[in-house]
Amino acid sequence: MKILKILITGPYNAGKTTLIKTLCSNALTTDKRVLSDELVKSTTTVALDFGLVNIEGTMIRLFGTPGQSRFHFMWRALSIGMDGYIFMVDSSDPTSLNDALHMYMFFRSMHPKKPHVISANKYDKENKLSLDAIRRALKASEDTPIYPTIAYDKESVNRLLICLINLVKSKVAVQIK
Ligand SMILES: Nc1nc2c(ncn2[C@@H]2O[C@H](COP(=O)(O)OP(=O)(O)O)[C@@H](O)[C@H]2O)c(=O)[nH]1
Numbered sequence: 001m002k003i004l005k006i007l008i009t010g011p012y013n014a015g016k017t018t019l020i021k022t023l024c025s026n027a028l029t030t031d032k033r034v035l036s037d038e039l040v041k042s043t044t045t046v047a048l049d050f051g052l053v054n055i056e057g058t059m060i061r062l063f064g065t066p067g068q069s070r071f072h073f074m075w076r077a078l079s080i081g082m083d084g085y086i087f088m089v090d091s092s093d094p095t096s097l098n099d100a101l102h103m104y105m106f107f108r109s110m111h112p113k114k115p116h117v118i119s120a121n122k123y124d125k126e127n128k129l130s131l132d133a134i135r136r137a138l139k140a141s142e143d144t145p146i147y148p149t150i151a152y153d154k155e156s157v158n159r160l161l162i163c164l165i166n167l168v169k170s171k172v173a174v175q176i177k
């Protein structure tokens, strides 16, 4: 099988860069230090994150998008040629889910047939929302898998990636039939 291209997208501060760093020891990130009272963290992705990883024999090129909507031209550019995507949200931050919904709708309408899975990240936090509440907030269909993840934890992000790889492979199998 060819090398897969998987996009990690979702709003600012969801944990996308962390996930790529957890999976790929050779990760390249474009986080820039920012000085602003409005921001909840001190660095933010301005172009892309990139990493190469082998998951159970499947080679994957992982591309992380910036989260802020002012970089939305990068969402379009980075998604060219992707095989599937992970839509990541911060499950402990209900206020971010409105932005998340807009971004999710953007990807759903741009790539209606692309396999994708939702990552309910920061599931280690006590104040996390339930998976059902996240599904409702994103208006995601019942057949879209939602996984609780901790972006620092290799096992939880591996589980997520394996689910997406299987969706991508089953889609390819249907096309060949
Ligand atoms: N508790 C917890 N913190 C996380 C998790 N994933 C990421 N973070 C933290 O959330 C912040 C945003 O992460 P980052 O990867 O930069 O988010 P991005 O904007 O989506 O790339 C950082 O301070 C991370 O350390 C997680 O699963 N649990």
Ligand SMILES: [Mg+2]
Pocket: 016, 017, 018, 044, 045, 064, 065, 066, 067
């Ligand atoms: Mg980032």
